[in-house]
Amino acid sequence: MLGKSFKIIASLLLVIGLLLTFVYINRGDVVRFALDLPAFETEVGSVSTVQVRMSDGVRLDAEVYLPAGEGPWPVILMRDPYNRSTCSLKVRYGYACVHQGVRGRHDSEGDWYPVISERSDGLETLDWLLKQTWQDGNIATLGPSYLGVVQWSMIDQMPEEVKTVVADISHGDWYEIIHRNGHFVQGVMTEWAKSLHLPDASFEEMAAHRPAIENNDVFLRGDAQWYEDYLANTDKVGEYWSSEAYSLTRNAHKNASMPVLMMGAWHDFFLNGQFKVFDELPQRTRSLLMIRNGNHVWQNSVLEFINTYGYSFKMTLDWLDVHLKGQVVEQLPESGYVLQDNVDNGWNHFPSWPQKTGTLDLYLGNLGGAVTCDGGTLGFSRPVGSGKASYHYNPNEPVKTIGGSYNLYSGGAVAQGDDNCFRDDVMSFESGVLNEPPTLSGSIKVLINVSSDAPDSAFTVKVQEKLSDGRVINIRDDITSLSYRNGSIHKQPYVAGSVVELEFNLTPIEWKFQPGSSLRLDISSSNYPMFNAHPNVEGNWSTVVNPAVAQQEILGGMLSLPVR
Structure with a gap:
């Protein structure tokens, strides 16, 4: 009983910490103080909502955050299925920020099916962005998890104005996130399916149900055809996973023309593929891979979370300042690996890794x-x-x-x-x-x-x-x-x-x-x-x-x- 109570208390503390962090993100100086961030450069000037029309007529909803004062400004683009914008903090450092809902999610039109439309929708969004008078021709794409996958899907065709990509806990080989050596990664995909379509559904009941192929109809009201398709197609070389959308997303990084800041976590399911992608980047000698402690959703203590998130955010700011504003940041490594220590939580830079002898x-x-x-x-x-x-x-x-x-x-x-x-x-x-x-x-x-x-x-x-x-x-x-x-x-x-x-x-x-x-x-x-x-x-x-x-x-x- 005591152990169960401890787990409940620990979970509550984690939730409280995450909630406080999201509150901080909209509290300006409070979040800056908590995360030990540099002084803000400007205020938020304006926030507007726009509809970006795709070539097939579907309109994708986007929020545009502009700094106070006269533009144009360098721009950060985030494309997101979750509707969790962090633009209000980034804009305080002199960046215009666009937060767009992906197709079929929240206020964006169209049908939601992961990955399939992200390449074309992302490239068309970049075309729209280049026509805006408030951008100065220096663009970065940014975001974690699925927000990173959408970047990998189009990285080989991005216009030259995209000077860098900042992709956290993500890569483009979608199959490897879903199937592991003949097994379905229920801890990721079943949880993700229910959180997107029916958060109140029981993960435990879905994981235990047989046959699992019925889960979409039994638990998700038939709304997640993509989840059912993942269960039905277990072979990576089969027709489904060899289709153009998955193949392009899986291999696009091999033709990327810009440097990339990649961030991962030592106990995240994306990490194994991130090492492979990082090694294959054409701009590998100008790219950086940072790996923190924790898992996909950070899950350290509240203080460790704040310290680690603060370090990651400062590194992202430094990287953007170098590649979008042309600044010199001496403490930022140009390439290699920045790794967090599992014992003292310190950070170390390795020009090459692993250091196996x-x-x-x-x-x-x-x-x-x-x-x-x-x-x-x-x-x-x-x-x-x-x-x-x-x-x-x-x-x-x-x-x-x-x-x-x-x-x-x-x-x-x-x-x-x-x-x-x-x-x-x-x-x-x-x-x-x-x-x-x-x-x-x-x-x-x-x-x-x-x-x-x-x-x-x-x-x-x-x-x-x-x-x-x-x-x-x-x-x-x-x-x-x-x-x-x-x-x-x-x-x-x-x-x-x-x-x-x-x-x-x-x-x-x-x-x-x-x-x-x-x-x-x-x-x-x-x-x-x-x-x-x-x-x-x-x-x-x-x-x-x-x-x-x-x-x-x-x-x-x-x-x-x-x-x-």
């Missing part, structure tokens, strides 16, 4: 004892005759999600107890105290040899730091089905009972272990409701009504840690 390999041992909490071992030499770990995986009783990166509103590197460790379907391996606590820099690799008596099934890994006080902190986790194992974009055959090697290349991370800590690896077959519970049958999981129970075996494996 070697690997630390640990091998799974005492597999037969892994059914007990930390009963398996992680040793520095390959064991001989270590046995095997066996367990039953029942999709009707999946392992509960605690933390992690593939959630929309929760998750992260949360400290936790051993709730899941004591389950008999979670195999747990522990290293013992690390005498010289390492710093990880790069991607952790996990290799495990497994078998299942099902024709298709799932396996999960969770790499954690076990602190000296017994608490456990998430570092990285992942999931795969046998049919989409080892990162395959094609469905692979699996013969029930056969042994296969699963390779997990986890999202890169910079992570300091604390003195007295040990390393822990948990292996299981579900991480629910963050991911769908695999039904242990072949075919599209979202059409299955009656799942099966599977007998799983782990026959060995290893971790390879990138250390510096």
Whole structure:
């Protein structure tokens, strides 16, 4: 009861903090003081609402914020499905700001279907913007999450007046946000669907409903055809995900002509794709990637949130001042990586990253004892005759999600107890105290040899730091089905009972272990409701009504840690 009360209080404090932050954004000097921002340059001059007509006749609603005084001004463009404008703060720093609702959302006309119209609508909006007398020919697009996706969708065709793109927690490969190695990312997409179409719908009921393909009609009044289409199309190389809109959005960054400020979070579901996009930018040597602590919605304490958000906002201001106003900001790196430390929350600039200098390999041992909490071992030499770990995986009783990166509103590197460790379907391996606590820099690799008596099934890994006080902190986790194992974009055959090697290349991370800590690896077959519970049958999981129970075996494996 005490633990539940604590969670409620913590959630209330988080909500209060977020509400205060949104209030601050419209309170001028209060928000500037709270976030430790530089002095304002001007007042808000005017705010007007305009209708921007697209070539097909659809009108998109936009608010235009202009600074006080005489223009023209450099302009920030944000295109948004949420109707959460932050223009009133940005305009105080001498920028005109346009906040537009995307097609089919709020007061904008047309039908809402994510991604499909964003490229054409965004480019036509830029054409309209260039005709306005209050802009000075220096434009930036800006925004997080879906507001970032709309930027990536058109980045290769933006006019030369767009001098930079500021894209937070986002990239353009929409498939990778929805499907993860044969699993549906329910913690993101189901939450997002209900928040957009019917916020009062129950996420728990939607996640548990079978068959899941009915969720749109049963819970969302049939308004989210796009959500139903995502469930029906699981193969990245299939016709649906190979269509022009998704292909262009996925690849547009490869032909971007301007420098980009990218921002991410260490426990955000976009991060893995952000590393790939950043490496592929043509203006990579003039672009910057900043990664903060927390998850998709920040989720630190209120004070940590304010400090981190303030740092991010100041970096954005500095970047805009350099690229739209031609100012010199000495403290702003021109390129590379600015990374927040997981222990002291400080910031470090790395011209290149990761800083890996070697690997630390640990091998799974005492597999037969892994059914007990930390009963398996992680040793520095390959064991001989270590046995095997066996367990039953029942999709009707999946392992509960605690933390992690593939959630929309929760998750992260949360400290936790051993709730899941004591389950008999979670195999747990522990290293013992690390005498010289390492710093990880790069991607952790996990290799495990497994078998299942099902024709298709799932396996999960969770790499954690076990602190000296017994608490456990998430570092990285992942999931795969046998049919989409080892990162395959094609469905692979699996013969029930056969042994296969699963390779997990986890999202890169910079992570300091604390003195007295040990390393822990948990292996299981579900991480629910963050991911769908695999039904242990072949075919599209979202059409299955009656799942099966599977007998799983782990026959060995290893971790390879990138250390510096």
